[in-house]
Amino acid sequence: MEISRAVLTAAVVFAISGCATSPNGAEAPGPQNTQACVAASEADIASLFDRWNSSLQTGNPRAVAANYAENSVLLATLSNKPRTTREEQIDYFEHFLANKPSGKINSRTIKIDCNTAIDIGLYTFTLGKTGQEAKARYTFTYKWDGKQWLITTQHSSFMPEKE
Structure with missing residues (x-):
C-alpha cells in the first residue's frame, strides 16, 4: 500500500512535535507521542x-x-x-x-x-x-x-x- 507524501509528512511532523494528536484532533502515529495538543486561541x-x-x-x-x-x-x-x-x-x-x-x-x-x-x-x-x-x-x-x-x-x- 502506497502512503501519500502529505500523509507521511504529517506523520513526521507530529512525531517530531511529540504530540499525540494534531490540532484538528487526528491521532498521530508513533510510540513516543504521549502528550495531547492543548487547545489555545x-x-x-x-x-x-x-x-x-x-x-x-x-x-x-x-x-x-x-x-x-x-x-x-x-x-x-x-x-x-x-x-x-x-x-x-x-x-x-x-x-x-x-x-x-x-x-x-x-x-x-x-x-x-x-x-x-x-x-x-x-x-x-x-x-x-x-x-x-x-x-x-x-x-x-x-x-x-x-x-x-x-x-x-x-x-x-x-x-x-x-x-
Missing part, C-alpha cells in the same frame, strides 16, 4: 504578553523570569548578551526593571501549532523612570509545559528606522 496567546507585562510591573526580576521555560533564550533589546540561564535572565531584568518599563502592543501576528505558539510584532515601551518611549520589534515563542504556557525564546530589537 489567539486571545489565549495574546494574554501571555499581558501576563509578562504585568510581571514587569511588580518590579521583581524573579517574577518576570518565572514566565520563561528552562533552557529558554532571551535576546533583549538593551543587552548584547544572549541570556540562556535563569540567573542571566534575572540579572537582565534587575537592570531593566529599574527603568519602570511598561509595554504596549502596536501590531501583532500570532501563529499556533501543537503545544507551541509564536507572537510576533511591534511594541512600544514607556520607561516610567524617564517618560521616554522605545519602539521595538519582538518575537515571543511559547511552549505548553503540561501546566502552563512558558516563553522559550524572546527576541526584541529597536526599530531600525526613525518615523
